[in-house]
Amino acid sequence: MKKVLSAAVILLSIVCTSFWGSANAASIDLGATPLVLAQVDTRGDLRDRVDTRSNDGVRRDDRNSNDYASRASRGVGKQGLTECSGDFAYCGASTCKPTGKKIKVDQDGGxxxxEYxxxxxxxxxxxxxxxxxxGVALHGLAAVNEGNMKGSCQPPSKGTIxxxxELKLPEWPQQSAGWKTLAPIGQECPVGSKTVNCWDYLCTIDxxxxxxxxxxxxxxxPINxxxxxxxxxxxxVYFTAAGGYFGQNGGDKLKQSDACKMFPVSGPIPQPNQ
Structure with missing residues (x-):
């Protein structure tokens, strides 16, 4: 079933008790707040579903899910999260293409x-x-010691970003709709999908x-x-807004689920063992 999202958090969200509390460029201290490896639907239904699934995985003491959450959470305390001011690229509804090259990724706070x-x-x-x-404020959430950001919100050179x-924007340009500004439509891609994480990475302005x-x-x-x-x-499984408008454009033969095979930008949701 298609989920129409009312806010732009498709790549990655950290669900916590008090998410936003300060102005631009203020550090967000998560402390011991649980890390939920999921994306957010601010209408509530998907958030509830994902939170319940993640908590259920913890209750079952699923080794794979817990190990992944443990490995991922090590990066939170090194820098915390930072709200960066200014324009930024948001890839939560994009598909990608492999380059055949490697990319070096910082981990554990740099x-x-x-390499991926x-x-x-x-x-x-x-x-x-x-x-x-x-009618919303511009919020760009980053982890500045992760990805390849090297500790700063400032792009390294002219022409980069x-x-x-993004946590607040109800609509943004959708690649699958020919870049029309629309609310994202989310989907889950199955276990084993080849997906991309584009949170905290350097981009070149076209x-x-x-x-x-x-x-x-x-x-x-990086892929996977x-x-x-x-x-x-x-x-x-992987949650993404990529491909949300496939099949709704004139002459478009693609369907929404095809995006799962097109290296979508997405976030992983650990599954309990069956």
């Missing part, structure tokens, strides 16, 4: 690195103007906007990385 297969993704740039038009997670004027960026991101530099554990 203390170690790991690389994918290239085209992602819309979220601007303050876009947020103002929809970081990819973050020289020309799309035909309908949307600014985009080309982002290079989970959270904070660690591999996906192998027993996850």
């Amino acid at each position: 203390k170690t690195t790991k 297969e690389e994918a290239v993704c085209t992602c819309p740039i979220i601007t303050r103007e876009m947020a103002v038009q929809q 970081w990819s973050y997670a 020289p020309k906007p799309t035909a309908n004027g949307v600014k985009t960026a080309t982002c290079r991101c 990385e989970g959270v904070f530099g660690h591999p996906a554990g192998g027993n996850e």
Whole structure:
């Protein structure tokens, strides 16, 4: 069943008791707050479903899920999360293409690195103007010691931009709808899908906007990385908004589920053993 999401958190969200509490560029201290490896539907139904599933996995003491959550959570305390100001790329509804190259990913707060297969993704740039038009503040959530951010919200050079997670925007340009600004439609991709994590990665601003004027960026991101530099554990389903509007465009022969085979940007949801 299609889930229409009312806010833009498709790549990664950390569900916690008090998520936003300060102005731009303020560090968010999660402390011992549980890490929920899922994406958020702020209408509530999907959030409840994901939270229940994750908690159920803990209650069952599922070794694979718990091990993955443990590995991922090690990255939280090293830097916490940071709300970065300014425009950013948001890839939560994009599909990607493998490059055949490797990308080096920071993990455990930047203390170690790991190489992954690389994918290239085209992602819309979220601007303050876009947020103002929809009556919300611009929020870009980053973990600045993870991905390849190297500890700073500041892009390293002219023509570059970081990819973050966006938590407040009801609508943003959808790749599967020809870059029309629409509410995302989410889906779960099955265990074993090849997916991409584009949270906290460097992107190059594309020289020309799309035909309908949307600014985009080309982002290079790892395939089958989970959270904070660690591999996906192998027993996850993946939540994504990629492909949400496939089949709704004139002449479009693709269907929504086809995006699961197109290296979608997504977040892993650990599954309990059956």
